[in-house]
Amino acid sequence: MTRLKCTISYDGTHFNGYQIQPNKRTVQETIEQVLTQMHKSPVRITGSGRTDAKVHAMGQVITFDTTLDIPSVRWKKALNTLLPDDIAIIHVEQVTEDFHARFSVVKKEYRYKISRTVEKDVFSRHYLYHYPYQLDLEMINFAMNLIKGTHDFTSFCSAKTDVKDKVRTIYEAGIIENEDELIFRFVGNGFLYNMVRILVGTLLEVGQKRISLEQIEQMLEVHDRSLAGKTAPGHGLYLWKVDYDN
Template identity: 65%
Template sequence: MSKRIKCTLSYDGTHFFGYQIQPGKRTVQGELEQALEQIHKGKAIRVTASGRTDAGVHAYGQVIHFDTFLSLSPEQWKKALNALLPDDIVIKDAQEAAPSFHARFSATAKEYRYKVRIAQERDVFLRHYCYHYPYPLDMEAMGRALRLIEGTHDFTSFCSAKTDVDDRVRTIYKADMTVRDDLLEFRFIGNGFLYNMVRIIVGTILEVGQGKRSVDSISSALAAKDRRFAGKTAPPQGLYLWKVYYDN
């Protein structure tokens, strides 16, 4: 009888062409399915994730599911996969899920974080894990701008022109930031996110902090529903899919 296995994993996105499988490219999904195929003695196993991440984007708490006829315990699944996966992917947790569980469609919310290093000098060892932004920032103005992002809005201005969904209304439950030493960390929790949405919001908020745009320009951009009214897209390396929320 088939069982559905749910796994939570972390990965360093630096050397991947994103999560989703692409012919001839190294991807997270490709590595996962290759490991599962080995465990299943050559049988192809399809993996479903909570969502895709782009090239260079990291995950602290991505969630996947797959179906299997093998009778391994959750702990055995965790050990078997980690023994076969490369060093830049790790399974943090495995458990048997209900047959109705779906990594993407059962999710009730997602949390993304974005890390910005605000020191003057570049750190060569952190260049793949945060965005270096060595400019003076008005943190109070940025905090006010972030609060305008919270709530239910049409985020057309804050998504890529490549976005292929018609309904661009999303609810952001929490948009805030913390500063510790020279690391600025943004946190966003919402019921869903559009393509490049977090990176465009971060790029726009940083422009507010630099004085390049007003706090009120956030409201104007939301109302305009036009990508040209928001700021630049922040680069991928600062972005982390932090957590996926499910009922129970």
Template identity: 45%
Template sequence: MSTESVESRGGRIRLVVSYDGADFHGFARQKGLRTVQGVLEDTLSNLLGTFIEVHGSGRTDKGVHARAQVVHFDLPYGPPADRIVHVLSRRLPNDIIPISASQVDSTFHARFSVVRKTYRYHIFRGNLPDVFKYRFSWHVPEALDIAAMRRAGAHLVGEHDFTSFCAAAAPQEDKVRTIYELRIEESGEDLYLYCAGSGFLQYMVRIITGTLVDVGLGGMSAERLPDILAAKSREAAGRTAPAHGLCLWNVEYPIVYGGRVLDL
């Protein structure tokens, strides 16, 4: 075992990582499949010589990326927090990048302490696909009515039952969630949809994005959104946007736990 693995008494560590989700089968460990949690746990366990369980702020689906995924784990011993990024950056694969690490109180939980999450969906509107963007954006070359998309999105802000905007097989019984902000920004041929909320259901942001794109293409009226919410049926909403355009953009905790993880 490396001497760097026994330089501190351990404790609870909060780690922020970014990853390219294209070659992962999502965040959560799955037997026989490459996942972010699995790679993190295997790397830490090999480093320490004992199994280290990693807890994430939430699950991302297969192909979804993260700018700021937060995880925590308990170390019986190991490198001090200010060296963990350096240690892990030498051991993790190139598609997982450790950003920061800190020692936290044992009451902190990467998932249950969250007060706000922000996802960003990237739509590329160029006439032709871009080889440097195809892994991280949805190519929609048709003209989009951005004003109509914004009107539609405004109906989703607030507390609602989002049954119509999640996978039909989503395991959660309670489908009520709160969206604090839904904004659309334009930058040349790029369109960015930011969705911040208390928590999200399976495929929720992707279905919201797909539905807003349907509105933007003229296939659905912006004024239908309240009726879609009221229907509480996945069939009432629009398409599911591809996974590769979605990124977990930021996570926010109470100030006592550090507040917002990264600047927006």
């Protein structure tokens, strides 16, 4: 038995998220169907984490165990030949049996992309959140500095989550300006359900001066989801990179 680690990318537009769900098209189900076809028996994969419907990935990581005698260098081509066009295998390598795609994660990077053009671009509507309003980027940067560090992020987590420990560490948080595109970048040791999307929705309100820096501090102290802003749409979010301790 060999354990393989795959770095994958996918366009989340036509997926109902990563995790397998009954009667819905998901990333996990699609990959498992291909692996099951190759092995002629059921194969399960383990991912570094879930992504919601419409959310994209540039560097999601999965693992699976195989009995097939195929060199690692040939797995990439084999899988890409069978997978649909909205999933791509970027890299495949053999790992030890104690490697776990989820529990071995050291940090993750998420990016959220916003289009600031006056007119909506129909060709980017699945990949950037159109937000044509004036923003105070300096205030947004101040707010992002406040969320860096170790905090209880209950205020920035969906109330639907069943996770009890909501303490996470954000190592890096900032914005990247690229012409009419604004990118929110977050690097942390882990992220809660809808956490990045709620952070972005809140930061956009900071940029419009609807939420103050004092209110951001209060959100981190009081742990109340109702204090934070709206949840930004899923289609602007990308799981950018997953890092492991070598």
